[in-house]
Amino acid sequence: MPSLPILVLNSGSSSIKFSMYEAGDGRRARLFEGAVDGIGTDLGKFWIKDAAGKKLVDQTPALPNRAVAFKMVADALHSGQFPAPAAIGHRTVCGGPTVRDNQRITPALIDEIESYAALAPLHTPIAVYIMREALRLFPGLPNFAILDTYFHRTMPEVVTHMPIPAEYSAMGVRRYGYHGISYESILMQLQPDVPQKLIVAHLGNGASVAAIRNGECLDTSMGLTPTGGIISGSRTGDIDPGVVLFILKKIAETTPNTLEAADKLETVVSKKSGLLGVSEISNDMRGLRDAIQEGNAKARLAVDKFAWTIAKCIGSYVAELNGLDMLVFTGGIGENDIASRAEICAGLGALGIVLDPARNNVRGEALISADNSPVTVRVIPPLEDLIIVNHVVRLLGE
Ligand code: AMP
Numbered sequence: 001m002p003s004l005p006i007l008v009l010n011s012g013s014s015s016i017k018f019s020m021y022e023a024g025d026g027r028r029a030r031l032f033e034g035a036v037d038g039i040g041t042d043l044g045k046f047w048i049k050d051a052a053g054k055k056l057v058d059q060t061p062a063l064p065n066r067a068v069a070f071k072m073v074a075d076a077l078h079s080g081q082f083p084a085p086a087a088i089g090h091r092t093v094c095g096g097p098t099v100r101d102n103q104r105i106t107p108a109l110i111d112e113i114e115s116y117a118a119l120a121p122l123h124t125p126i127a128v129y130i131m132r133e134a135l136r137l138f139p140g141l142p143n144f145a146i147l148d149t150y151f152h153r154t155m156p157e158v159v160t161h162m163p164i165p166a167e168y169s170a171m172g173v174r175r176y177g178y179h180g181i182s183y184e185s186i187l188m189q190l191q192p193d194v195p196q197k198l199i200v201a202h203l204g205n206g207a208s209v210a211a212i213r214n215g216e217c218l219d220t221s222m223g224l225t226p227t228g229g230i231i232s233g234s235r236t237g238d239i240d241p242g243v244v245l246f247i248l249k250k251i252a253e254t255t256p257n258t259l260e261a262a263d264k265l266e267t268v269v270s271k272k273s274g275l276l277g278v279s280e281i282s283n284d285m286r287g288l289r290d291a292i293q294e295g296n297a298k299a300r301l302a303v304d305k306f307a308w309t310i311a312k313c314i315g316s317y318v319a320e321l322n323g324l325d326m327l328v329f330t331g332g333i334g335e336n337d338i339a340s341r342a343e344i345c346a347g348l349g350a351l352g353i354v355l356d357p358a359r360n361n362v363r364g365e366a367l368i369s370a371d372n373s374p375v376t377v378r379v380i381p382p383l384e385d386l387i388i389v390n391h392v393v394r395l396l397g398e
Contacts, residue, residue, distance in 0.1 A: 003027060006392050007077070007085035008385045011130045013122055014039045016069055020085065021389045028386060032056065032082065036069040046072055048082075056081070070130055074137040085141065087396055088134055089388040091181060092145040093123035093226070097172035102150055102391045105131050105143040113145065116172060119225055122270060144395050146388045151180030154216040162224070175228075177220035179208045182382040186328055187215055188390075189380055195325035199317050201310060202382070203340065204331035205233040205283065209310060211317035219320055221313050227270050230309040233283030236273040237309060244269065278302035285333045285340065307343035314344070318351050326376045327353055329368075335381050336363045345377065353377060 003024035010017040019033035034048030034057065044063030048056045057076060063069045077085065090105065096116025099109065110131045117124040134143050160175045162168070179202045186200050198212040208229050210220040221229030223238070231237040248265050255261040276283035279302035281291050291299035318324045333340050338361055345355045352374030360368040362379070369377035 004086040004393075004396070005031065005083040006389050007088045008091070008388045009088060009130060009134065010091040010385070011066075011126045013126060016066070016073060016130065018073055019385045020082065021385070022083075023389050023393050028389060030385075033385075034073075034076075036063060036072055039063045039066050039069045044069070048076065066126060066129060067133070070133050071137070074133075077138075085138065087392050088138065088141060088143045089146050089392040090127065090131055090134070090143060091148070091384070091388060092127055093148045093178060094120035094176060095145065095147050095149060097174070099145070099147070100150070100153055102144060102146045102395060104395065105135065105145050107132075107135070109145065110135075119172070119176070120178075121266060122226070142396065144392050146181065146391045148178045148180040149176045151183050152177030152210075152217045152220055155219060159219050173224055175220075175223040177208075177210070177217065178222045178226045179206070179210070179220075180217075181384045181387050182330060183210050183212070183217065183220075185383040185387045186330055186380050187212070188387065189383065190326075190328075195376070197321040197323050197325045198328065199314055199321070199324060199326075200328045200330060201314070201334055201344070202331045203310070203329065203333035203337075206235070207232045207306075207310070207331065207333070209313045209317065211320050213321055219317060230313050231278075231306050232274045233285075234271045234274045234276045236269045236277075239269075275302045275306060278305055285337050289337070289339065303340070303343070307340060307346075310344045311347055314348060314353075315351060324352065324375050326378065329377070329379045330382050335379055338362070341368065341379070351375070 003022050006021050006023050008019045015035055015037040017035045020031045022029045022031055030051050032048050032050050036044060036046045038044035042062045044061050046057060046059040046061055050056055061072065076082065094116065095113050096119055099113055110128050113124060114128045131143065155177065162174055164173060182202045183200055187194055194215045196214055199209060200212065201209045206226050208220055208222045211218045223229060227235045229237050247268055248261060251261045251264045255264055274283065275288060279288055279299045281296065281299055282288055288299045288303050292303065329341055341360055342355060345353050354370045354373035355368055355377060356370040359366060364379065365381060366379045368379055369375065
């Protein structure tokens with residue numbers, strides 16, 4: 001295959017990130033990356049920098065809505081200043097029960113993904129909007145949906161099935177798992193020596209853990225939605241359903257409309273809980289570490305709960321895998337928060353997880369386990385865009 005410029009789009013609630021790769025037979029070179037950030041504000045940021053980090057675009061435009069934001073990206077890519085893309089890969093958080101494979105985007109596929117927006121309400125609405133706009137603004141260009149749920153397709157039914165009445169299971173209520181593109185990128189970087197029994201902890205603003213056996217996902221902490229699993233920046237993680245019912249009934253006292261009440265509940269469990277809810281300060285680990293330095297007890301409790309929920313999850317996955325060869329930390333916290341890694345591993349010695357404090361005292365890629373640790377512990381940054389490009393190249397060739 002000749003080298004082709006492939007655009008990767010990764011849209012979030014307030015930002016659209018993008019990168020362009022030159023991809024040919026086995027060759028991948030990032031040409032540039034950029035973002036429009038602060039959508040919905042007058043003080044947006046729009047930047048593009050080349051592979052060497054040199055800023056090619058650096059603006060602070062008003063970004064009243066996502067239409068203005070994405071048009072800005074499309075206009076820049078049509079300006080002639082950059083190579084025009086030959087194909088686009090869209091990071092797609094959730095395709096629902098019917099869209100399980102990475103595939104070419106058609107208007108019908110977008111409708112199908114949108115019909116399950118309730119499964120990933122923070123991500124799907126903006127993603128389907130950007131897909132439709134990309135088809136309109138780049139007519140004729142092949143666009144592909146690359147799913148975060150794809151990696152988890154190997155989870156057995158005993159893991160994916162929910163203990164609920166069958167009528168709801170039939171509606172697609174099951175465990176899907178997320179962060180799959182990040183997990184795929186860790187496996188890619190471990191090639192050709194992928195350990196048989198592997199746990200990866202993707203700890204970012206959203207956080208999850210995956211148990212991987214012989215390179216295939218066995219279990220992961222996020223379930224139907226990215227709100228499940230371990231505690232995240234602003235999400236509850238798994239929680240007693242009685243808590244959700246209690247909060248819903250409280251909300252219903254002042255919000256009689258059922259759908260409105262459900263939306264408010266959604267905001268509570270997805271945007272106001274987790275590290276933010278417990279600390280009442282921040283969903284951001286750096287802010288919490290600063291507060292802990294100043295003696296803030298709520299920040300301490302939030303961070304302790306974070307480590308506790310992850311350590312418990314790792315312990316249960318060691319049981320599921322019947323042992324462990326390697327533990328990998330990734331994501332913004334996993335890569336950079338030295339203290340979180342130490343706190344999570346502190347009580348896991350009995351499972352063979354022993355950190356070397358000096359080796360752990362780093363940010364970015366490293367081996368951090370002690371020489372006598374039965375389990376190897378590593379830090380590996382994710383390369384999600386590269387995985388999206390790889391899938392696009394494969395799908396273009398089919
Ligand atoms: P992500 O969603 O992967 O971008 O990760 C975001 C999270 O990583 C936030 O909680 C940040 O506070 C955390 N993070 C990023 N850099 C650092 C750092 N140097 N030290 C501690 N936490 C960090």
